[in-house]
Amino acid sequence: MRVSRSQAEENRQTVINVASRLFREHGFDGIGLKDLMKGAGLTQGAFYKQFASKDDLAAQASKRALESASGRWSAAATANPKDPLGAVMAFYLSMEHRDEMMDGCPIAALGSDAARQGTDVKASFEAGIKAYLDVLGRMVAETDGKEPQGKAMAILATMVGALTLSRVVNDPSLAQAFLATAVKQVREATFTRKNGRRLGTRSSKPRPQSSAARN
Amino acid sequence: MRVSRSQAEENRQTVINVASRLFREHGFDGIGLKDLMKGAGLTQGAFYKQFASKDDLAAQASKRALESASGRWSAAATANPKDPLGAVMAFYLSMEHRDEMMDGCPIAALGSDAARQGTDVKASFEAGIKAYLDVLGRMVAETDGKEPQGKAMAILATMVGALTLSRVVNDPSLAQAFLATAVKQVREATFTRKNGRRLGTRSSKPRPQSSAARN
DNA sequence: TGTACATCAGTGAACGCGCGTTCACTGATGTAC
DNA sequence: TGTACATCAGTGAACGCGCGTTCACTGATGTAC
Numbered sequence: 001m002r003v004s005r006s007q008a009e010e011n012r013q014t015v016i017n018v019a020s021r022l023f024r025e026h027g028f029d030g031i032g033l034k035d036l037m038k039g040a041g042l043t044q045g046a047f048y049k050q051f052a053s054k055d056d057l058a059a060q061a062s063k064r065a066l067e068s069a070s071g072r073w074s075a076a077a078t079a080n081p082k083d084p085l086g087a088v089m090a091f092y093l094s095m096e097h098r099d100e101m102m103d104g105c106p107i108a109a110l111g112s113d114a115a116r117q118g119t120d121v122k123a124s125f126e127a128g129i130k131a132y133l134d135v136l137g138r139m140v141a142e143t144d145g146k147e148p149q150g151k152a153m154a155i156l157a158t159m160v161g162a163l164t165l166s167r168v169v170n171d172p173s174l175a176q177a178f179l180a181t182a183v184k185q186v187r188e189a190t191f192t193r194k195n196g197r198r199l200g201t202r203s204s205k206p207r208p209q210s211s212a213a214r215n
Numbered sequence: 216m217r218v219s220r221s222q223a224e225e226n227r228q229t230v231i232n233v234a235s236r237l238f239r240e241h242g243f244d245g246i247g248l249k250d251l252m253k254g255a256g257l258t259q260g261a262f263y264k265q266f267a268s269k270d271d272l273a274a275q276a277s278k279r280a281l282e283s284a285s286g287r288w289s290a291a292a293t294a295n296p297k298d299p300l301g302a303v304m305a306f307y308l309s310m311e312h313r314d315e316m317m318d319g320c321p322i323a324a325l326g327s328d329a330a331r332q333g334t335d336v337k338a339s340f341e342a343g344i345k346a347y348l349d350v351l352g353r354m355v356a357e358t359d360g361k362e363p364q365g366k367a368m369a370i371l372a373t374m375v376g377a378l379t380l381s382r383v384v385n386d387p388s389l390a391q392a393f394l395a396t397a398v399k400q401v402r403e404a405t406f407t408r409k410n411g412r413r414l415g416t417r418s419s420k421p422r423p424q425s426s427a428a429r430n
Numbered sequence: 431t432g433t434a435c436a437t438c439a440g441t442g443a444a445c446g447c448g449c450g451t452t453c454a455c456t457g458a459t460g461t462a463c
Numbered sequence: 464t465g466t467a468c469a470t471c472a473g474t475g476a477a478c479g480c481g482c483g484t485t486c487a488c489t490g491a492t493g494t495a496c
Contacts, residue, residue, distance in 0.1 A: 001439075001440065001441080001489060001490040001491050001492090002437075002438055002439050002440075002489085002490065002491045002492050002493090003438090003439050003440070003491075003492080004439095004491085004492065004493090005439095005492080005493085007439085008438090008439055008440090011439080011440090026331070027242075027244065027327070027328060027331060029242065029244040029245060030244060030331065032481070032482060032483080033482080033483065033484085034481085034482085034483095042439095042440070042441090043440070043441055043442065044441095044442085044483090044484095045439095045440065045441050045442060045443085045485090045486090046439065046440045046441075047483090047484090048483095048484070048485075049438075049439055049440070050439085053483080053484085054482095054483065054484090101330065101331075107379065107380065107383065108326075108327065108330075109327055109330075110327055111323075111326060111327050111379040111380075111382070111383055112242070112323060112324055112325055112326045112327045112328055112379065112382075113242060113327055113328065114382075114383040115316065115323075115324075115379070115382035115383055116241065116242060116245065116316075119385055122383055122384060122385045123385055125383040125384060126383070126384040126385055126386060126389065129380065129383070129384060150392075150396045150399070151396075151400075153377075153380075153392060153393055153396040153397075154373065154377075154396045154397055154399065154400035156376070156380065157372075157373050157374075157376035157377035157379075157380055157393060157396070157397050157400075158369065158372050158373045158376055158400070159372075159376065160375075160376035160379055160380060161371070161372035161373055161374065161375035161376025161377070161379065162368075162369075162372035162376070164322065164326040164327065164330070164372075164375055164376065164379065165322065165326075165344065165368075165371065165372055165375060167326075167327075167329075167330035168322065168326055168329040168330055168337055168340040168341070168344070169337060169340060169341040169344060170334055170337045170338055170341055171341060174341065177365075177368060178368055178372060181365045181366075181368040181369045181372070182368075182369060182372050184365070184369065185366075185369035185372075185373070185404060188404065189400060189403065189404065216456060216457040216458050216459090216472075216473065216474085217456085217457065217458045217459050217460090217470075217471055217472050217473075218458075218459080218471090218472050218473065219458085219459060219460090219472095220459080220460085220472095222472085223471090223472055223473090226472080226473090247448070247449060247450080248449080248450065248451085249448085249449085249450095257472095257473070257474090258473070258474055258475065259450090259451095259474095259475085260452090260453090260472095260473065260474050260475060260476085261472065261473045261474075262450090262451090263450095263451070263452075264471075264472055264473070265472085268450080268451085269449095269450065269451090
């Protein structure tokens with residue numbers, strides 16, 4: 001039966017939100033429209049009243065996932081203005097994040113899938129990644145004036161790679177080591193720039209099983 | 216009709232080799248057994264004479280893909296003994312590698328898929344990653360004595376992350392920038408250690424469209 | 431404001447298709463004598 | 464070494480199933496008068 005316009009729009013948003021989480025959990029190919037719609041309390045027939053195709057939803061859900069993730073970065077940064085980068089790394093490079101793909105970083109959760117998707121999905125990722133880089137760049141600029149955008153790209157790469165690597169191995173201590181060495185490398189990269197001498201002396205010894213080396 | 220034992224074993228190896236490339240190209244879920252077997256010149260019915268399940272093949276193909284990739288690293292390193300790390304980065308962080316998933320790094324090509332696979336696939340990745348780390352660790356140890364294994368993990372994370380990021384964006388210059396900043400960051404990380412002063416002065420300015428910053 | 435009607439979000443069944451897996455069968459290979 | 468027979472890698476059809484997509488239908492919503 002028909003539903004009010006605002007209700008329909010609300011349903012649409014719910015589907016996108018649900019899909020942004022279920023795609024991260026199961027991959028674009030790992031979850032069907034039936035389960036996606038069921039997650040939003042609807043049946044699969046309604047899908048094509050809201051979206052042109054599964055690819056269309058994939059692009060919109062990717063956009064939503066990136067927005068929500070970038071929001072978490074900003075929130076962590078503003079909640080800890082003394083060490084915003086440390087706050088971001090504390091949740092990003094944690095074992096909790098490693099073990100929870102559904103609410104985590106979509107680049108790590110869907111990266112190699114997204115590389116095989118079409119232009120629309122990649123456009124969503126591209127826009128979201130630029131937002132990540134803005135947030136990161138602003139953090140880096142505060143402690144390290146030189147080329148903050150280049151630094152931000154390298155830092156993001158290190159973080160995404162470390163999370164990916166930590167997820168494809170069975171051994172939890174190896175997984176944790178990838179996360180901890182990434183924290184360390186990012187700290188050194190951001191505090192080592194000004195004429196070759198380290199600015200900060202923040203220790204970054206990896207704590208083998210703790211969830212995050214917050215320093 | 217029956218086939219000689221050595222022919223059967225050869226066929227089996229061919230299937231694993233083909234699968235290691237087609238899984239990287241299409242993802243574990245993106246290619247079916249029929250096409251996998253056809254790629255090896257066989258029909259799908261023969262599959263279960265050689266493998267217990269598709270997951271079984273996924274684990275063996277992952278192992279094969281990692282072995283072949285780690286072989287490429289070693290080859291690049293020994294071919295360029297003066298700058299093995301530079302040689303590895305020259306192909307790993309290149310636009311050619313970005314645009315060719317089939318013969319490229321399985322961690323970048325299958326990383327987020329592998330994170331969702333079972334213990335066997337992850338065991339293949341874990342073993343392969345340790346081999347990568349050995350090769351990298353030896354390179355790092357030559358120029359930078361301290362904690363080569365930790366450095367190797369951070370470098371691998373940066374490289375995997377940069378390649379992944381370069382593949383999920385449409386804009387080729389942004390893709391190239393991810394690769395170039397990764398080269399730069401790895402260079403700085405490996406040559407900046409000894410009491411805070413940089414050892415080498417190798418320039419690492421990114422060359423916007425070239426395939427790799429070889430320096 | 432009230433009524434008649436058009437719109438369209440959502441339902442649930444159906445479409446064709448390809449999936450992973452199973453199976454009866456084939457016939458060359460490998461083995462026992 | 465030669466023969467009889469068991470083995471089993473490979474074939475191709477079939478299995479049940481879930482997929483993305485389409486469609487006739489429903490009935491509350493939105494609109495025209």
